[in-house]
Amino acid sequence: MTAALLAEKVEVVFDQFRALKGVSVEVHPGESFGLVGESGSGKSTLLRAIAGLAPVASGSITVTGKPLGRRRDKAFYRQVQMVFQDPYGSLHPRQTVDRLLQEPLAVHGIGDSETRIRRALEEVGLSSGFRFRYSHQLSGGQRQRVAIARALILEPSILLLDEPTSALDASVQAEVLNLLEQVRRDRKLTYLMVSHDLAVINHMCERLMVMQNGESVEQLTAADLVSHNVAQDYTRRLLKASEGFVRVG
Numbered sequence: 496m497t498a499a500l501l502a503e504k505v506e507v508v509f510d511q512f513r514a515l516k517g518v519s520v521e522v523h524p525g526e527s528f529g530l531v532g533e534s535g536s537g538k539s540t541l542l543r544a545i546a547g548l549a550p551v552a553s554g555s556i557t558v559t560g561k562p563l564g565r566r567r568d569k570a571f572y573r574q575v576q577m578v579f580q581d582p583y584g585s586l587h588p589r590q591t592v593d594r595l596l597q598e599p600l601a602v603h604g605i606g607d608s609e610t611r612i613r614r615a616l617e618e619v620g621l622s623s624g625f626r627f628r629y630s631h632q633l634s635g636g637q638r639q640r641v642a643i644a645r646a647l648i649l650e651p652s653i654l655l656l657d658e659p660t661s662a663l664d665a666s667v668q669a670e671v672l673n674l675l676e677q678v679r680r681d682r683k684l685t686y687l688m689v690s691h692d693l694a695v696i697n698h699m700c701e702r703l704m705v706m707q708n709g710e711s712v713e714q715l716t717a718a719d720l721v722s723h724n725v726a727q728d729y730t731r732r733l734l735k736a737s738e739g740f741v742r743v744g
């Protein structure tokens with residue numbers, strides 16, 4: 496089976512600082528794969544390296560069997576989209592939802608915007624009444640729904656999710672996670688998802704990689720996480736720190 500995403504020995508260096516020190520990961524088609532680790536361990540940097548937003552010094556990244564070059568082309572963004580943590584920062588506040596959803600379609604020269612926008616809003620549970628609202632008039636949860644609609648409107652097969660719900664209240668967080676899960680099932684999407692919250696990863700992902708200081712510590716299944724079947728002390732410490740959140744099976 497060809498991997499949906501394959502990163503091999505990826506190094507990211509900012510000035511002299513090695514933020515990723517040769518990280519490898521393989522995500523299968525249709526899989527939801529999690530990245531966990533303490534703050535600064537390199538989780539976001541790995542997503543950003545894949546998305547072309549962080550400088551890859553060495554190593555390779557392959558999407559559905561095709562190696563990526565230095566720059567990400569339009570075809571890449573038709574296939575891979577990213578959703579960021581902060582829906583306030585990622586959506587222009589003075590643009591209407593309609594305009595925010597039109598933009599990627601215009602960039603990619605896609606014509607059937609009317610149908611796509613209606614479908615995208617419906618899919619994320621927003622009525623057509625939201626279409627001409629400005630993003631600053633939306634709640635955090637509604638904004639994140641718009642950000643997800645914007646990512647989905649190009650019909651990608653892979654979503655890179657960087658703490659997609661950590662800026663939201665707990666009840667809204669659950670709604671957005673359920674939405675992401677529903678969309679993944681309906682569209683047979685592949686997710687690579689960062690969260691500092693092991694309970695979120697446990698709920699959303701089949702497998703995960705634990706990261707520390709720009710390196711992979713170990714890979715686990717969600718079942719390993721629940722039964723604390725882990726090999727590394729670092730992972731045990733992470734689990735201990737989130738005790739009470741991850742149910743012991």
Ligand SMILES: Nc1ncnc2c1ncn2[C@@H]1O[C@H](COP(=O)(O)OP(=O)(O)OP(=O)(O)O)[C@@H](O)[C@H]1O
Pocket residue numbers: 509512514532533534535536537538539540541691
């Ligand atoms: N543009 C940048 N320039 C310099 N250093 C950076 C840059 N982006 C990230 N770093 C550094 O790389 C390291 C990894 O950062 P990264 O954001 O990937 O961590 P993370 O695991 O996602 O953490 P968090 O959970 O806090 O978001 C950190 O030490 C960070 O300061």
